[in-house]
Every structure is written in C-alpha cells, then in structure tokens.
Amino acid sequence: MLKPEKISGKVPGMAVFHSTVNYTIRQPAGLEGPPEKFFGLRYAKKGCVCFCPRNFLWPANSVERLNANAEVKKLADRAPLSNQTLPKGMAKMLYDALVAVDILASLPEVDASRLGCVGHSLGAKETLYLAAFDERIKVTVSSEGGIGTKFSNWDAPWYLGPTIKEPTFTHEHHELLGLVAPRPFLLLGGNSADGDRGWPFIAAALPVYELYGKPARLGQFNHGKGHAVPTEAEERIEQWLMTYL
Secondary structure, eight states: OBOOSSOOSOEEEEEEEOOSOTTGGGTTTTSSSOGGGOHHHHHHHTTOEEEOOOOTTSOSSTTSOOOHHHHHHHHHHHSOOBTTBOOOHHHHHHHHHHHHHHHHHHSTTEEEEEEEEEEETHHHHHHHHHHHHOTTEEEEEEESSOSSTTTSSTTSTTTTOGGGGSTTOOOOTHHHHHHHTTSOEEEEEOSSSSSGGGHHHHHHHHHHHHTTOSSOOEEEEEOOSSSSOOHHHHHHHHHHHHHHO
C-alpha cells in the first residue's frame, strides 16, 4: 500500500498489478526493477492511494519464485469442481482483484467513487477482467496483456486454460470491453502482445460505448517498441488516468 506524503480530504484510489517478475509487488512499489514500471510509486506521488497486490501464482512467501503450475494445482485441489470443469486461474485472479478493490474502497482517506486500475503484461490481463466485472473501477489502462485470446498465452492453465482452443469456445475479449462501457479504457501495445491487431477489438466494442453517447472513452495507443513501457507510453498512461480519475 502506497499513500501520498500529504493527504487532505479524500483522494483517488488505484489498484496496480505487477507483471511476471519474481520481485512481484516490489515492482509497482518502486523498490526493484525498471523505473517505468513503478506505477504504484508514480501515482502515489500524484496524490492517489495505490494498492499493489501479489498475484496468486507466487507463493505467499515473497522470497520464493514464480511457481505457476504448483499454485494452479493448489487452487484445483481446494476448489470444488463445477460441472467437472477445473477452476480457472483467471477467475482466482479476478476474485483477488475484487478483494483488492474492496480494501481500497474501505480506506477512510480514499474516495470510493474515484477508483482506477493499471497493469502491464500479466497485470494488464488482470485489469481487463477487473474493469469488466467491477463497476467501481472508473478508469483503466491495460498495457501489453494481449487483448485477443490468441495474442498471448491465454490458454495457459493459470489463465483461461486449453478449453479456449476448442471449437465450441466462441467468446472473445471485445465482449469484456463492452462490459466496461462507458467507463474509460485505454489499451496500450508495442506490437508484441498488443498493437495494431487490437483495433478490431476496439471497433467491436465502440458501438456499445456509443450507446452511452459520444465521444466514446475507449482508445488504443501503439508505441511500437515491443513488450515495454517507453516514455511516450508512460505519458499516455498518466494523461489517461489523471484525466478520468
């Protein structure tokens, strides 16, 4: 949890999700890794209370490394089957993200009507699902998570699992973008997990946004610099969040 040095009245809250690094929450907290991914520290300095939860794929002991398959097995062992379908890792991530928002919204210094979320890579996947299923989130930035189910490893057991490759699976993530409407959502890509091929997803969700009026606060920025957060992306993220939070 990161808070501004000085707080006067109620301030916005931000759920900040780390990417796939073994130092997990130390990344957004600004304690380890490249400074451009210090989202929690950056926005605490901008006046937000930022909560940076650890993803369940890392054991509770922070000195242990990512152990995705073992943690997914633990989830399956303790969660009941539903129609003989194993619990999905993405459902666990969503549940944990909802709890993170519960915690943020409960803090006396946080304005629960001004909550946002931001994440890169793994964290971007979490922001997409959180924004779709929690209307308390008023603004979202998703950086290089792979908006399409074929754009990255969504079929991994710790995300949606291999069932998404079956012919009977007919869903795509533009449906989630439609659930976010009309709340502001920015997709960032660098032509790695996301990029120009994400435009059809934006276009498919735009009619839903436009039901609420124009301009639709749904956009994409392709910085073209791979799976990274270059300076121009940092600037776009800040502009989006600070405008709509």
